[in-house]
Amino acid sequence: MKCPFCGFGETRVLDSRVDSSGFTVRRRRECLKCKGRFTTYERYEFGPIxxxxxxxxxxxxxxxxxxxxxxxxxxxxxxxxxxxxxxxxxxxxxxxxxxxxxxxxxxxxxxxxxxxxxxxxxxxxxxxxxxxxxxxxxxxxxxxxxxxxxx
Ligand SMILES: [Zn+2]
CATH class of the missing domain: 1.10.246 (Serum Albumin; Chain A, Domain 1)
Known part of the structure; x- marks a missing residue:
C-alpha cells in the first residue's frame, strides 16, 4: 500500500492488533522513505446483496x-x-x-x-x-x- 504522504510503495508495519470485536485488524504503518505514519484497517468485505x-x-x-x-x-x-x-x-x-x-x-x-x-x-x-x-x-x-x- 502506498504512503499517503509521499506515495512511496513500501511501508513497514509497526504494530498490528485485532480490535475488541475480533472482526477488525488495525495496523500502524511507517513509510520507508518519508517515515510518515498512518493506520490501515482490515475488515471482512460484506458487499451489498x-x-x-x-x-x-x-x-x-x-x-x-x-x-x-x-x-x-x-x-x-x-x-x-x-x-x-x-x-x-x-x-x-x-x-x-x-x-x-x-x-x-x-x-x-x-x-x-x-x-x-x-x-x-x-x-x-x-x-x-x-x-x-x-x-x-x-x-x-x-x-x-x-x-x-x-x-
Ligand atoms: Zn512516505
Whole structure:
C-alpha cells in the first residue's frame, strides 16, 4: 500500500492488533522513505446483496423486511423475537457464505421457509401459503401433509 504522504510503495508495519470485536485488524504503518505514519484497517468485505424479484427488478437485501415477514408468519405463536432474529441471522449467514451478490426472491423465500420449518409449524404453513401463492386448497393440504410426513 502506498504512503499517503509521499506515495512511496513500501511501508513497514509497526504494530498490528485485532480490535475488541475480533472482526477488525488495525495496523500502524511507517513509510520507508518519508517515515510518515498512518493506520490501515482490515475488515471482512460484506458487499451489498441484491435481491432479484420475479419481474427482474433488483433491490438491496433488507434484513428488516425479512424479519417483518417472519414476524408476521409467527404472530400468535410461541416463537420468541430472539428466535426470529436468529432465523434472520442464519439466512444472512447463508447468503454471505454463498458469496453470491445476487439472489432471487424465490431463493430467499426458500431460505425463510427452511428456518420457519424448524421454528414453528403454523408459522411455516402461513408463510408457505403466502409465498407459494396457493390458489387451490389441495396445494395447501399438500404442504401440511408433507410436514406431517417429515416427522
Ligand atoms: Zn512516505
Amino acid at each position: 441484491f435481491v432479484v424479484k420475479k419481474d427482474g427488478r433488483r433491490e438491496k437485501f433488507n434484513r428488516e423486511k425479512i424479519l417483518n415477514g417472519i414476524m408476521k408468519a409467527c404472530e400468535k405463536t410461541p416463537v420468541t423475537l430472539d428466535e426470529m432474529e436468529k432465523a434472520v441471522d442464519n439466512i444472512v449467514d447463508t447468503l454471505q457464505k454463498s458469496g453470491n451478490l445476487e439472489i432471487s426472491s424465490v431463493e430467499i423465500g426458500k431460505l425463510v421457509m427452511d428456518q420457519l420449518k424448524r421454528l414453528n409449524e403454523v408459522a411455516y404453513v402461513r408463510f408457505a401459503s403466502v409465498y407459494k401463492d396457493f390458489r387451490e386448497i389441495d396445494q395447501f393440504l399438500e404442504v401440511v401433509k408433507e410436514l406431517k410426513s417429515n416427522k
